[in-house]
Amino acid sequence: MKFLHTSDWHLGRQFHHVSLLEDQASLLAQLIDYIKNHSVDAVIIAGDIFDRSVPPTKAIELLNKTLNTICEELKTPVILIPGNHDSAARLNFGAKQMKASGLHIVSSFDQMVEPITIETKQAGLVSFYGMPYSDPESVKHHFQQPVSTHDEAHQLLADKIKDCFISEHKNVLVSHCFVDGAIESDSERPLSIGGSDRVSHEHFVDFDYVALGHLHQPQKKGAEYIRYSGSLMKYSFSEQHHKKGMTLVEFDKDGFKTSEHIDLKPRHDMRVIEGNMDEILQAAKSDPNNEDYVLVRLMDKHAILEPMEKFRTVYPNILHLEKPGMLVGVEQELGAASLKRSEIDMFEDFFQEAQKSSLNEAQKEVIEQVIQQLTCQSES
Amino acid sequence: MKFLHTSDWHLGRQFHHVSLLEDQASLLAQLIDYIKNHSVDAVIIAGDIFDRSVPPTKAIELLNKTLNTICEELKTPVILIPGNHDSAARLNFGAKQMKASGLHIVSSFDQMVEPITIETKQAGLVSFYGMPYSDPESVKHHFQQPVSTHDEAHQLLADKIKDCFISEHKNVLVSHCFVDGAIESDSERPLSIGGSDRVSHEHFVDFDYVALGHLHQPQKKGAEYIRYSGSLMKYSFSEQHHKKGMTLVEFDKDGFKTSEHIDLKPRHDMRVIEGNMDEILQAAKSDPNNEDYVLVRLMDKHAILEPMEKFRTVYPNILHLEKPGMLVGVEQELGAASLKRSEIDMFEDFFQEAQKSSLNEAQKEVIEQVIQQLTCQSES
Structure with missing residues (x-):
């Protein structure tokens, strides 16, 4: 039986x-x-x-x-x-x-x-x-x-x-x-x-x-x-x-x-992918199971513009994104330095990604002033 | 069959x-x-x-x-x-x-x-x-x-x-x-x-x-x-x-x-009772079906204090109260006179019911002043 x-x-x-x-x-x-x-x-x-x-x-x-x-x-x-x-x-x-x-x-x-x-x-x-x-x-x-x-x-x-x-x-x-x-x-x-x-x-x-x-x-x-x-x-x-x-x-x-x-074989497996953005996108090209439900654990330590959109081009069923790399950065900075420094860092990452070049000194100065003004306003 | x-x-x-x-x-x-x-x-x-x-x-x-x-x-x-x-x-x-x-x-x-x-x-x-x-x-x-x-x-x-x-x-x-x-x-x-x-x-x-x-x-x-x-x-x-x-x-x-x-015989019938407060309360004493679900249609033309509480003592399952008598009054007044007159009327009904006597002239004057003040405040 x-x-x-x-x-x-x-x-x-x-x-x-x-x-x-x-x-x-x-x-x-x-x-x-x-x-x-x-x-x-x-x-x-x-x-x-x-x-x-x-x-x-x-x-x-x-x-x-x-x-x-x-x-x-x-x-x-x-x-x-x-x-x-x-x-x-x-x-x-x-x-x-x-x-x-x-x-x-x-x-x-x-x-x-x-x-x-x-x-x-x-x-x-x-x-x-x-x-x-x-x-x-x-x-x-x-x-x-x-x-x-x-x-x-x-x-x-x-x-x-x-x-x-x-x-x-x-x-x-x-x-x-x-x-x-x-x-x-x-x-x-x-x-x-x-x-x-x-x-x-x-x-x-x-x-x-x-x-x-x-x-x-x-x-x-x-x-x-x-x-x-x-x-x-x-x-x-x-x-x-x-x-x-x-x-x-x-x-x-x-x-x-x-x-x-x-x-029982699922239509989509459910798994966690860990690594830097570039590594993950590269490996995805030869991933036969790219329709799986995935959670990406992104290890990059700098900010990345619209990461979900980028991953969705290779993993259409990506469901969630974690950024432990960013968290490590924030924790270190919170312990060691001011938050204003961190905002400049974030903007530099964004500028690099959007313009494909680094901030020059004059640009950096302008941004620092803007951040300072915004911070003062929000504190007043 | x-x-x-x-x-x-x-x-x-x-x-x-x-x-x-x-x-x-x-x-x-x-x-x-x-x-x-x-x-x-x-x-x-x-x-x-x-x-x-x-x-x-x-x-x-x-x-x-x-x-x-x-x-x-x-x-x-x-x-x-x-x-x-x-x-x-x-x-x-x-x-x-x-x-x-x-x-x-x-x-x-x-x-x-x-x-x-x-x-x-x-x-x-x-x-x-x-x-x-x-x-x-x-x-x-x-x-x-x-x-x-x-x-x-x-x-x-x-x-x-x-x-x-x-x-x-x-x-x-x-x-x-x-x-x-x-x-x-x-x-x-x-x-x-x-x-x-x-x-x-x-x-x-x-x-x-x-x-x-x-x-x-x-x-x-x-x-x-x-x-x-x-x-x-x-x-x-x-x-x-x-x-x-x-x-x-x-x-x-x-x-x-x-x-x-x-x-099929319901535990509680559902019915409408229409009349003046005093008539209804009087008739209820000999109503054998006082546990019915009732809607009371109250025909009195003056305001009555806590009518639901009063009806509930004789009809414990009263579910709803309509006041067509009051509506008739409001409609007439809205057509013919000012709303301030109606508020005095309402207060006189309330005073009569709470104190069992009518407003005297001095009391009426005070109340008219209060109503006028409140009305001015709410309009300012």
Whole structure:
């Protein structure tokens, strides 16, 4: 028996004011192709389906189309839970009516203890339990139990599920939480400050497999069978070295057998390019992936006129520019000399670039006077 | 064969800053009770399910709970279409997966020509066609046909559906539009100005029954079998004399047999009370329905201190106050005399009410001076 574990689709995400919907659609088309060409008995989406509680209609349409293909055409059941980015109440609409067609949206504690059971020759009966994203307050309120941390909440929820175990079934948990010690990245919305959102993997060891969502890097936690699949694609430049895709899990009659990362190839990679302006423009000429989403970290120490325009001619999808070289300069000057000196420096850079020649002494004197006058005016 | 025709639920509506959700829940509980106690083969909701494209989660939860009871517990199929207040794309999510459970959300032109067919001993095969709310632009764009008015759009859509008719089936249309000559009220959002939103009933005469939504007053249009059920409840004081509820339709082997209005009883009625302050307060003492949502039309011609507070002691759910008596006074004075005279009048009313005595001549002189000073200051 084989199932695909995915998470953190974040459909509808904008990144530096660019919609990623086309990129997401292309990755979901690859996921669908995989199911068409391989034996897959179920698909799990472990939360953060959408990027926000009220997603744009285009994102809803993409999810709808994707699920129609997987459930209706390919007859492959889908099990999904809301994450911290999703609205459980909005995702829950029609959930009962969808179950008959193999679309299982688990977004309440009542549904949590009603497993979706799939039977195969290879692995017998496997029960999938969805644990919708839940903060300690809502767990405390629902179960009327003293719960104050994410760890206590998830221990209680795991215990509720374990009470439902049927001895001859294998058991899979789907959960969206921050399992202790896992690696974070910039694009995961923080749950809380100071670590009180951490959950021990020990609450989950009795399951045969734990399909986690929330962290964007694929990784295991404490055991081979407690895993994050990672996000559908890179959602931050800090994820530039992450693997992205989905996890294929295989069960046999003894339960968990193997897991394997399946790469999904993005239309545009997301990466950081560092160097001086001239070096970067030169290297770009032979860069085969110049349509990637790039962040340029410009190391030049002098001011450059309209650098974004220059980079856009070679990297049309440049999204952001950092100037650590300039910052180093400013910091040094702030420590050592006056700010007026720095303004002259800036103007000399600008003049050099615009006129292709240096300021002569007479010109420099005029500019110094102008700067002095402007500074006096702004101080008066 | 019997089915319930309802429309214009507007779940999540606020009226004068008051949420009507509890009122709506109480009416839907009556609808459910009716299905429990009578033979009902289907329920139609002809659009404007929600009050806006992104409804509040409480409204989504109420609809979900209601549909779960009707479809899952009572095993009664539901056929619904979006109206002009709904987002078709948002309502469409999961629609394919819901059909197997008897929840039919028809929100695209593709689904429009795939009827939901219900078979009964009494009426044989009856096909229900949903026509999602559609403006001329989207019809023109989708079918690449020259369409510029609502009338042309609905003629084209009706023709598309008639092409799918199966000779031995009875045919029911569900549509959300403004059929020509129907009575309007304040709470229907205008579709357009100048009547270009009107649709002739003649496009619909070939159906056995036409379940319309959009207008809030129950009424027939051109034939007994082309009907508006009217809205779930009153959504405007202009609807104070409307009947509200749902329409029970009966079919036999020849198709349409009868239709009957079924009253739904609101927790709070919505009505207008007109009179002088003293008369209204006196009559309120013996008003058994003093918790109704009321608009008071106050006919007194003099200013009254904090009238809302006074009315709220007897009508706790007073929502709005109009003062046509005061307006008559202002209009007369604006025509005949200066505004300064009117301010003195207002102050005399206030003094009388606060002190229970009239201004004497000396007091009046002081006030006139103060008003004159203030007026000069504000003009300088």
